[in-house]
């Protein structure tokens with residue numbers, strides 16, 4: 618007779634998405650291959666984009682910055698999602714032989730039914746509630762596999778702020794063409810709208826019950842103390858990686874951005890191509906009276922990050938050669954900085 622797999626249940630106590638993603642990564646790397654592991658966690662105030670996504674085209678970075686919303690990039694594919702404390706995340710981690718997406722979906726649906734919620738799996742990645750006017754998404758999943766291990770992680774919308782969700786996932790209007798994957802925008806709803814008693818705590822309990830019953834094993838949930846995790850040098854390095862501009866923005870797929878504006882001193886059309894979040898090619902068209910300045914700006918943009926700092930640096934270079942146009946360059950700088958958003 619084959620032995621029931623050992624199960625491990627880990628609970629995070631922090632709401633910082635970079636820390637939680639680093640913890641997930643750490644669990645994945647340190648994984649006991651003979652066990653089925655379930656990690657349950659929450660992020661506050663966060664948009665998480667997929668590995669191949671462009672933050673400038675997927676989310677509203679201006680609003681996110683105004684409201685101090687974290688941007689995180691994960692290592693799995695798929696689209697952009699919003700998290701607050703009304704959203705609960707789960708991760709199933711195992712060795713590749715023990716990886717079974719269908720089993721995970723059975724566990725997720727069982728956990729929901731323990732809360733009195735009848736959901737269905739839809740497409741490849743979503744759990745939905747079938748309503749009369751069409752399905753509403755309550756959960757989205759994404760996946761990662763390496764040579765010998767795999768994880769499946771996802772969300773549960775329990776009582777998230779859906780206005781904020783939609784605000785941050787509606788990008789600032791701009792002309793931007795990007796490679797990479799686009800999110801599949803869905804109609805969403807909260808579990809609490811069906812089941813007012815639903816809560817993070819109740820879902821955690823239901824998930825643990827469904828997971829243990831499915832695998833025919835039990836385990837005491839392990840609380841991951843932030844102080845313990847902080848003392849792990851590899852986790853600290855991974856945290857720094859998740860928090861870095863290079864991972865979150867610089868890892869964007871190639872894109873081009875066209876910016877057009879009538880400034881008080883002339884019409885401007887600025888086209889930039891960006892790779893790794895940095896401008897690789899720039900063209901500036903303008904009917905302004907200072908053609909040399911326009912040329913200098915065009916040259917200065919190349920190599921700069923597609924960021925406010927990058928725009929500031931490019932304009933500063935133009936300013937050093939055209940000090941008399943201080944006022945005009947100030948206006949240009951403010952416009953360009955608004956266009957790149959972060």
Ligand SMILES: Nc1ncnc2c1ncn2[C@@H]1O[C@H](COP(=O)(O)OC(=O)CCCC[C@@H]2CCSS2)[C@@H](O)[C@H]1O
Pocket residue numbers: 665691695696697698699700704706707742754755756757758759770771772773774782786799800801802803804805
């Ligand atoms: N929190 C949350 N849960 C479910 N669906 C959401 C959420 N936020 C936004 N959406 C809706 O899903 C689409 C994007 O769907 P799409 O299918 O493109 O992407 C996903 O679902 C990815 C799920 C990733 C789960 C990870 C688990 C740990 S860290 S993030 C978006 O446009 C909204 O309509």
